[in-house]
Amino acid sequence: MPHAPRAIIHVDMDAFYASVEERDDPGLVGKPVIVGGLGRRGVVSTANYQARKYGVRSAMPTSEARRRCPQAVYIHPRHERYAAISAVVFDVFAEYTPMIEGLSLDEAFLDVTGSLRLFSSVEVIGRRIKDSIRERTGLNASVGMAHNKLLAKLGSELSKPNGFLVIRPDEVRGYLDPLPIGRMWTVGKVAEEALHRVGIRTIGDLLRADAWRLNKAVGERHAAQLRALCVGEDERPVVADAPEVSIGAEWTFDVDVDDLAIAEAWMLRQCERVGARARGRDVKARTVAVKLREPPFVTHSRQAQLPVPGNATPDIYAVARRLLNVWWHQHPRPRLRLLGVTLSGFDARHGDEQQDMFAAPAAEKRSDGVQDRINERFGAGALVRAGVLKTRGRE
Template sequence: MQQAPRAIIHVDMDAFYASVEELDDPSLVGKPVIVAGLGRRGVVSTCNYVARTYGVRSAMPTSEARRRCPDGVYIFPRHARYAEISEIVFSVFGEVTPMIEGLSLDEAFLDVTASLRLFASIEAIGRRVKESIRERTGLNASVGMAHNKLLAKLASELSKPDGFLHIHPGEVQGYLDPLPIGRMWTVGKVAEESLHKVGIRTIGDLIRADAWRLNKAVGERHAAQLRQLCLGEDRRAVVTDAPEVSIGSEWTFDIDVDELPIAEAWLLRQCERVGARARSRGVDARTVSVKLREPPFVTHSRQAQLPVPGNATPDIYAVARRLLQVWWNQHPRPRLRLLGVTLSGFDARHSDEQQDMFAAPVSEKRSDGVQDRINERFGAGALVRAGVLKTRGSE
């Protein structure tokens, strides 16, 4: 007995960060809005569609964006505000299905197969999601619908901005064949160049290509997978409650840091950020990693285990600081362009679990809870440890 096709929806908010800024300040509507790091080495997080007409795009250095769009409105990201809107968006998802795979604050897959009886059709569900987001946030979402994740995401991308598109099984090749091969999932720059060399420039070209040419370009294993994808076949399931692999925070300095106390202050700041995020998610980390980048682009990574899995900022900082100091002392003239901290190896915390007798008493960690509550109420950075104050004024 053949299994009924799945009903998958991909939702992607349009220019999310920039749209939130326009929502909070309507005077920005119609102007090129660029949300980015504003320092000398800042990078664009996102921009609205007006800014994109100037050639500005995500991940572009802010300095390049300013050259292309000197009259743009440049805004430093407000992550707490974006997370607030994101919670509203995801609450809409939860009203139509529990099968939600969040990809970021503004993007998710929904498996609504089991919801079809209640809502009649995938289009009805998609329309409800789109309209509810608009009513509750004032923002536009692009909604793509199909029988698998690959095609649902393609549908939202092709219909942006403010999109709404359902790719039916009989329409797959009509949408796929004309697209550049670089648009296909798993095809990066290197693979794209290799395929171009053997005359494969579109998805349709790949489907019609003989096995020898395709194997020569990308290898036999990747070729078989790629041919399936180009035929619109994708068996990936929507994965709910996917465990977080890592929590990281990093900072690129406008001026290279060559003093250890200043580096330690920035390190503490990143430890506060990742610790707060781990506590908000109720997870304990086993591993602390420190990322160190020397100018211009020489990157080092060091990691060590916490004595006991946890998320307290002092414990994270103690391990991270030791890693930084060891690296610093190994270099005759240490200088840092970038410094970051990442937590990984998570254990979910449960209230009925037996507590480790060697873990720090709750009273010793209470300051983290106070700091988290104050920052949640008044904004990130409202309360910081004294050691972080050396970083103020240099953002």
């Protein structure tokens, strides 16, 4: 007996970081806004649609963005602020289904199949979600709806910005066939170039291609997968409550750091960031890893275990600082272009869990809590540890 069709929604916030900045400062509305690293080695995190008209894109070096759009307003990311707005958006999702697969702060898949008994259609749910996000945050979300993840995501992409599109089973070929083959999931640059060499440039071209040509370009296994995807088949489930894999923060320096005290101050700054995020998500980490990049691009990674799983900044910094010091003293002329710290190996926290006698002292936990509340209210960096002050003026 065939399964009833699923109802999948893909929600993607439009130019999320830049839109939050415009929301908080209405004077930015109508101007090109670019959020990203502001130094010589910075990269663009998000550009609003006014800036994209000049060819500015995410992951572009900020220096290139400045050449293309010198009149833009350039803003350093406020990750804690974006996380707070994201939490409001995900609260909206939870009102319609527990089946939420978050892909990032601003993007998620929702399986609302079980909610159709309460609402007349997937479009009704999608419209309610879109309107609720707008009412509670002042931001636009693009919403795609279909019977699988591939097509739901395509719906949000094709209708951006401020999009709303449902792709029904009998409309799949009409939407897919004209699209460049590089738009298809699993087709990277190498596969795209190989397909172009055998005359396959659109999804429709691939479906019309003979097996020999397609197998020659990408191999028999990938060819079979692509044929299924190109007719809109996708059985991937929405994976709810996917465990957090890692939480990281890093910084690329405009001028290489050759002073250990300054490097330690930057390490503390990153530990404050990841600690706050871990506490905000109510998870405890087992592993602390540091990322150390020498100029020009030689990257070293070191990691160690916390004595007990935790998320207190002093505990994280103690491990990260030790790893940094060991690496530093192993090199005759240490210099850093980039420094980062990542937490992983998470245990979900439970209110009734037994307290470990070796856990961080209550005073340290209280200081983290006070710092988190002040920074949440007044903005990231409003309250920092004294050691971080050495990084001020060096951004």
